[in-house]
Structures are given as structure tokens and as C-alpha cells.
Amino acid sequence: xxxxxxxxxxxxxxxxxxxxxxxxxxxxxxxxxxxxxxxxxxxxxxxxxxxxxxxxxxxxxxxxxxxxxxxxxxxxxxxxxxxxxxxxxxxxxxxxxxxxxxxxxxxxxxxxxxxxxxxxxxxxxxxxxxxxxxxxxxxxxxxxxxxxxxxxxxxxxxxxxxxxxxxxxxxxxxxxxxxxxxxxxxxxxxxxxxxxxxxxxxxxxxxxxxxxxxxxxxxxxxxxxxxxxxxxxxxxxxxxxxxxxxxxxxxx
Amino acid sequence: xxxxxxxxxxxxxxxxxxxxxxxxxxxxxxxxxxxxxxxxxxxxxxxxxxxxxxxxxxxxxxxxxxxxxxxxxxxxxxxxxxxxxxxxxxxxxxxxxxxxxxxxxxxxxxxxxxxxxxxxxxxxxxxxxxxxxxxxxxxxxxxxxxxxxxxxxxxxxxxxxxxxxxxxxxxxxxxxxxxxxxxxxxxxxxxxxxxxxxxxxxxxxxxxxxxxxxxxxxxxxxxxxxxxxxxxxxxxxxxxxxxxxxxxxxxx
Numbered sequence: 001x002x003x004x005x006x007x008x009x010x011x012x013x014x015x016x017x018x019x020x021x022x023x024x025x026x027x028x029x030x031x032x033x034x035x036x037x038x039x040x041x042x043x044x045x046x047x048x049x050x051x052x053x054x055x056x057x058x059x060x061x062x063x064x065x066x067x068x069x070x071x072x073x074x075x076x077x078x079x080x081x082x083x084x085x086x087x088x089x090x091x092x093x094x095x096x097x098x099x100x101x102x103x104x105x106x107x108x109x110x111x112x113x114x115x116x117x118x119x120x121x122x123x124x125x126x127x128x129x130x131x132x133x134x135x136x137x138x139x140x141x142x143x144x145x146x147x148x149x150x151x152x153x154x155x156x157x158x159x160x161x162x163x164x165x166x167x168x169x170x171x172x173x174x175x176x177x178x179x180x181x182x183x184x185x186x187x188x189x190x191x192x193x194x195x196x197x198x199x200x201x202x203x204x205x206x207x208x209x210x211x212x213x214x215x216x217x218x219x220x221x222x223x224x225x226x227x228x229x230x231x232x233x234x235x236x237x238x239x240x241x242x243x244x245x246x247x248x249x250x251x252x
Numbered sequence: 253x254x255x256x257x258x259x260x261x262x263x264x265x266x267x268x269x270x271x272x273x274x275x276x277x278x279x280x281x282x283x284x285x286x287x288x289x290x291x292x293x294x295x296x297x298x299x300x301x302x303x304x305x306x307x308x309x310x311x312x313x314x315x316x317x318x319x320x321x322x323x324x325x326x327x328x329x330x331x332x333x334x335x336x337x338x339x340x341x342x343x344x345x346x347x348x349x350x351x352x353x354x355x356x357x358x359x360x361x362x363x364x365x366x367x368x369x370x371x372x373x374x375x376x377x378x379x380x381x382x383x384x385x386x387x388x389x390x391x392x393x394x395x396x397x398x399x400x401x402x403x404x405x406x407x408x409x410x411x412x413x414x415x416x417x418x419x420x421x422x423x424x425x426x427x428x429x430x431x432x433x434x435x436x437x438x439x440x441x442x443x444x445x446x447x448x449x450x451x452x453x454x455x456x457x458x459x460x461x462x463x464x465x466x467x468x469x470x471x472x473x474x475x476x477x478x479x480x481x482x483x484x485x486x487x488x489x490x491x492x493x494x495x496x497x498x499x500x501x502x503x504x
Contacts, residue, residue, distance in 0.1 A: 022446065098459065119375065125490045132489050133480035157487065228500065230384035237384050238377045241496035248480065248497045 003042045003070045007080035007090055013146045016095065022148035024091045026084055034061065034156030039094040042068035046077035049088030054197050057087060082150040095148055096162040098175045098184070105202065108252040109136045111182060113173065113206040115218040116143030117239060122210065123147065124155020125240035131159035133247040139168040141218070143209065170217045177204055183223040184212050187242055191225030199250035205244050255322045257295045259342055259479040260333035265398045274400035276343045277335055284410030284467045286313065291346040294320035299331035303482050310341060332458050334402040345480050347400055350389070350416040352475030357454065360504040361388045363434065365425065365468040368395030369491060374462065375399065375409020377492035384413035387498040391420040393470070394460065422469045429456055435475040440496055443477030450503035486489065 009015040020104075023042060024033045027049075033040065041063055049055040061071050068216045075084055105111075112130045119124050123145050130138050138148050147165050168176075177184065185199075186206040206222065208214035214222075228237060228245050237245075261267040268495045273293060279301075285292065301307040314321050329338055329453075357363075364382045369375050375397050382390050392399050399417050406427045411417075419430075426463055431435065438458040458474065460466035466474075480489060480497050489497075 068424065125493060128486075128490060129493050132486045134483050159486075161320050162485075200339065205312075233414075234380075234384045234411075238380060238492065240460060241381050241493055244493035245496055245500045 003044055003068065004076055004094065005078055007044055007092055008091070010092065011082060011150065013082075013149070016146070016148050021089055022095050022153065023080075023150055024093055024153055025043055025081055025089070025150060026087045026154060027058055027089055029150045029154055029158065030089050030091050031058060033091055033093060033161055034065070036158070037221045038161045040067055041092045041094065042070065043092070044077060044080060045069060045071050045088045046074050046086070046088035047071065055088060056230035056246065059100055060105055070079065074239035079181070083154075089170065096161075097119050098166045100166070100168070100172055101136055103157070103164060103176070105136050105139055105180050106252070108201045108246065109203075110134065110250065110252050111136055111204045112138045113184065113204055113218070113245070114140050114144045115206050115215050116141065116209040116212070117207065118143070118145050119210060120145050120149045120239070121155045122240050124157070124186045124241055126161070126207070127152070127156040127159040129240060129247060131163050133251050135163070135203050137164040137245065139166060139173055140174070141168055141170065141215075143215070152235055154158055156170070170221075174221070183222045184218070185224045185226050186222040187227070188214060188225040189236060191227040194226050194246065194249055195229065197226060203250060205246055207239050210239055255296055255320065255344065256324055256328055256332055259296055260342055260444060262344065263332075263334055263402065268398065268400050269466055272347050273344055274405065275332075275402055276345055277333055277402060278406060279310055279338045279341055279342070281406055281410065282341050283310060285343055285345060285413055286317070287421055288410070288413035290320055290348055290413045291358065293344045295344070296332060296342045297321060297323050297330060297341035298326050298338070298357055299323065302324055302451040308342060311464040312502050326409055327432070329470050335406075348413075350418045352418070352420070352424055355416055355428070356383060356434050357388050357444065358496070358504070359453060360431075360453045361434070362386065362392045362499065362502065362504050363388055363456045364495065364499070365436065365470070366390065366392050366396045367458050367467050368393065368461040368464070369393070370395070370397050370458065372397050372401045372403035373407045374490070374492050376404045376409070378459070379408040379411040379415070379417055381496045381499060383415050385503050387415070387499065389418070390417040391418060391425055393420055393422065395467070395468075411461070418488050418493065422473075426473070436470070437469055437474045437478050438478045439479070439498055440466060441479050441488060443479040445481045446478050446498065446501055449478060455502060457498055457502070459491050
């Protein structure tokens with residue numbers, strides 16, 4: 001399939017799953033991709049990319065990689081891009097396939113469990129935050145937006161290219177947590193305040209859907225429900241902010 | 253001016269400033285607005301609002317308020333709404349005018365300084381986070397997106413209706429900080445790690461632009477630059493996540 005047609009097709013989750021490919025848009029994200037070990041199939045560029053120094057440098061770097069680089073018109077580029085103001089570079093890359101039974105965890109380890117998080121910007125920010133605090137793996141449970149959605153990829157700022165992040169079923173998660181002796185703690189406004197809690201050596205932190213909260217599946221697996229104390233009258237924190245505070249507080 | 257024309261007009265910052273009005277879209281946000289003291293000029297609804305139980309309850313509640321409620325077609329509603337999938341309710345409300353010289357601060361107080369934050373979703377989440385951790389006032393410095401932008405209002409989840417949040421010049425901020433004896437600390441990846449730092453009774457926390465970081469104006473006023481320790485190789489945290497961690501760590 002031609003690169004342009006393929007890039008357009010990959011805007012849909014089903015196409016990403018069928019091809020095992022995803023797209024990475026924008027100068028900074030493609031720079032991060034090139035620095036990673038994720039295999040790249042090809043890159044679309046538009047004439048506008050060379051308009052800025054950083055874009056022009058990226059264009060030159062791409063030429064030295066031996067990758068297929070196709071220049072298309074601004075109009076064709078826009079038809080494949082998901083952003084409103086595309087920067088003129090879009091890479092097609094292979095979705096990393098992490099295997100649960102091959103993940104190696106350090107003695108002190110954190111994993112993050114995304115329990116039905118639907119906003120792609122939130123999921124991207126969660127992945128970026130997890131990488132910043134040394135999370136060993138992030139699991140996208142049923143009901144969570146596709147990890148390889150273009151907006152997740154952009155918001156994750158390269159975290160998806162470096163750290164294990166994978167779709168998971170509850171049964172597979174159970175097996176993994178049992179094998180590695182990891183208890184689940186869930187973020188829940190009605191849980192225990194975190195101020196006086198020490199975290200165990202290994203910990204899985206589960207965060208729930210933006211509106212509905214934690215699923216019955218997550219609650220059933222939670223050894224402890226923990227809360228960040230906030231002012232009365234305020235409904236909740238943004239899920240990525242809450243996860244950031246918890247991952248910082250309980251960093252390994 | 254008719255409500256529908258006014259609502260359309262208020263999508264632009266200049267019109268919001270001229271009229272001193274802003275719009276609030278969506279069931280949850282309008283519920284929060286009704287619970288607040290912010291004066292409401294009128295409400296647009298579409299037939300679709302009554303399709304869901306919560307929307308239908310809001311519609312009934314609106315009728316008891318005595319506010320002008322205008323039902324328009326779905327198509328007309330969409331022309332005034334900024335969201336892609338409008339929920340069929342949009343209120344026009346008066347922009348709260350907080351005066352710096354009238355703000356009263358408790359002995360232990362936190363204020364948040366937004367130094368050129370451009371993404372409306374980030375600013376909304378920052379306002380929501382500030383409210384959750386008892387921040388007395390949030391200041392939008394030059395270069396920050398309009399606080400009354402529809403997306404900021406949505407992401408703030410009601411925080412804008414309850415807590416002081418205002419546009420500010422550096423000169424006015426200087427005067428306020430001097431009058432209340434508040435030092436400025438700035439979030440800066442090259443600053444001191446926060447782990448061993450105790451915060452003073454009063455503190456202004458400044459957070460900078462998503463790409464460019466802190467402005468020279470913010471740095472010139474910073475008594476201390478502080479950093480959240482993160483893994484090597486990770487460029488930064490999302491600005492709202494970083495502010496959440498700092499406001500939690502240094503809560504009053």
C-alpha cells in the first residue's frame with residue numbers, strides 16, 4: 001500500500017490493529033521516534049516542514065536514515081494528518097509488542113493500570129508521567145482508549161516509544177501480578193488519605209474512568225483504596241494530575 | 253442583542269472583553285454555574301438536552317430560576333457551541349471581576365502564577381487543581397490563554413466560578429506580592445529538588461510555558477527555583493501534573 005493511503009488508513013483503530021502500525025505526527029514526536037528502537041516503515045513530509053530550522057534539520061536527518069521519505073503536497077499531507085495545524089512530518093511505525101511473560105521488573109517496581117480512561121490526552125499524559133517516575137509498565141484495561149491513537153501518541157511525548165505499554169485483559173493482569181507478587185492499590189476519593197501510608201516494594205496503581213470512577217473489576221482486585229486529600233466542595237482531580245501525585249509520592 | 257447571536261459572538265476573546273460576558277457549555281458545567289454566585293444572563297437549550305435524565309433535570313431546574321431560557325434548533329445551537337458534540341445547554345454569564353486590592357489571604361496561603369501557559373486544557377486543569385489544594389488566587393500573566401475561553405471553562409470544572417482567577421500584569425503582581433509578603437518560587441527542571449524543602453507560610457508558585465519554560469519576568473522575581481526529580485532521559489512533566497505535585501507537596 002502506498003505510504004499516503006496507509007497513513008490515512010491508520011487514523012482508524014481497526015486499521016492500526018490489522019497492519020500492526022501506527023502514525024507519529026509532528027517534529028518533536030518524530031525526533032523522539034528516531035531516537036528510539038521502534039522500527040519505522042516510512043515518513044511523509046510536506047514542503048512546509050523545511051520552513052522552520054528544526055523542521056529543516058529533521059528533514060535532513062531523515063534523508064540520512066535510509067528510510068522511505070515521501071514528499072506530498074500540503075493538501076495531501078493534511079488528508080493524512082490528525083492535527084489541525086500539521087507541522088509537515090508524519091512517520092509510520094511498528095506498534096511495539098510487549099509480552100507480559102517477558103517483562104523483567106526490578107525489586108522495587110511500580111506499574112500503572114488504566115481502568116477505562118477514555119480521553120486520549122489524559123492517557124498520553126499518564127504515559128508521560130509514568131515514564132517520569134520510573135513506572136516499569138502501563139496496562140490499558142478494557143474500556144481505555146487505544147494506546148496507539150494519534151492524540152495519545154502526541155500527548156505521551158515519546159514515552160510510548162521507550163517504556164512498555166500494552167492492552168491487557170483482567171485475567172492476564174491477574175496472572176502477571178501474581179507471578180511478580182504485586183498488590184493493587186486504587187485511587188479512590190473515598191479511600192484512605194495517602195499522607196501516612198508507606199508503599200510496598202512492588203505496587204500496581206489503578207486509576208479509573210474520568211466520570212464513572214473505578215470499575216467493579218478494578219475494585220475487586222484492590223488490596224487498598226487510597227485518596228489524595230483535597231478541599232471540601234471540589235469534586236475531584238484530573239486523573240493524570242492525581243496519578244502524578246501518587247506516582248511521585250510512592251516512587252520506587 | 254439576541255441570546256443566540258450573543259452566544260456566537262462570545263466565542264471570540266475580544267467580544268468577551270467588550271461585553272464582560274463568557275459562555276459555559278455542557279450539563280455538568282452549567283450545574284456548577286447555577287450552584288455558584290456568578291450572575292447568569294440567559295441560557296440556550298436545544299431539544300436534545302431533554303434526551304438524557306440529567307439533562308432533563310437541568311432543563312426543569314432552569315425553568316424554576318426565572319432566567320431567560322431560549323430553546324433553539326440543534327443546528328442553531330451547534331452554531332453557538334464550541335464543542336463537537338454539544339450537550340444542548342449553554343449559559344451566558346458575567347465574567348467575575350476580582351480586584352487585587354480586595355483579595356483577603358489567610359495567614360498560610362498559596363497563590364498560583366501562570367506564566368504564559370497557552371494550552372486551554374492545561375489552564376483549565378491548573379485552575380481545577382489549584383482549587384483542590386486551597387490556592388487563594390490564580391494569576392494569568394501576559395502570554396497566558398484567556399481564562400474565559402470555552403475550553404478553559406470546561407476543563408476547570410467549576411473552579412473558575414468559585415475561586416479568584418484573574419488576568420494580571422507583572423507590575424500589579426509585584427505590588428500584590430509585596431503587600432502580602434509572598435515570595436515567588438518557580439518550577440524549573442534545573443532547580444533544587446523539592447524533597448528536602450519546607451515551604452514558607454505564604455508562597456506564590458510560578459509555572460511556565462509548555463515549550464519555552466519560564467519567562468525572564470518570572471525568573472527575575474523568583475526567590476527560589478524548584479524541581480520535581482524525574483527519571484533521566486525524560487524531558488519534562490505536563491505543566492498541570494507538575495503544578496499538582498508541587499501544590500500537593502506545599503499545601504498550606
